[in-house]
Amino acid sequence: MENLKKLVGIKAAEYVKSGMTVGLGTGSTAAFFVDELGRRVREEGLDIIGVTTSNVTSQQAASLNIPLKSIDEVDSVDLTVDGADEIDAALNGIKGGGAALLMEKIVATYSKDYIWIVDESKLSETLGSFKVPVEVIPYGSEQLFRKFEAAGYAPAWRMKGDKKLITDMQHYIIDLHIEKIVEPEKLAKELDLTVGVVEHGLFNGMVKKVIVAGQTGVRLIEK
């Protein structure tokens, strides 16, 4: 599995050229992409600006001497490469397994090109085997949790040890277990309109390229 993640990380780095502003995703797969960019900065003099999507990725990129700017310091991002937790046949996806969905969605929104890198196990016909992470404001979040329970979404608090996890942006995450998400747009709209929800992990129609690694090699799925 680690090998497949590394393969797609290195493959995606081929899309990066000197002069680009690059969105650096979060997670175990994106980490291989960031490592490869770090190697090219060091060995080939690759000249890029990185825009990170979490504190963890900021630390990794800084340790590799990749020059960084925040999303507010750049005009736009040329390309963002990130992992994903589940992708359906229409290339809608669920992200946020590593709690970075808010920064990831913001950086992706301002990116001209956006690529996901995954191993084959992340592909499914219909979304829902991965829980949908919902980032919420702590104030009123117990009420929100009960609202999700009443809606039949089987909510669960994202925990870190015995405490609720706090995201990089100081929010909580509630994971919703909706087994078959037949209409991801409808669910996204509902969550977008729910008071107290900051963002959710449904990334519908945002990506046009997915690099997938499987036992038979690496392939590109394009919309």
Ligand SMILES: O=C[C@H](O)[C@H](O)[C@H](O)COP(=O)(O)O
């Ligand atoms: O919050 C984390 C991100 O959305 C990750 O990109 C996603 O969880 C995939 O991570 P991994 O490559 O570790 O499976």
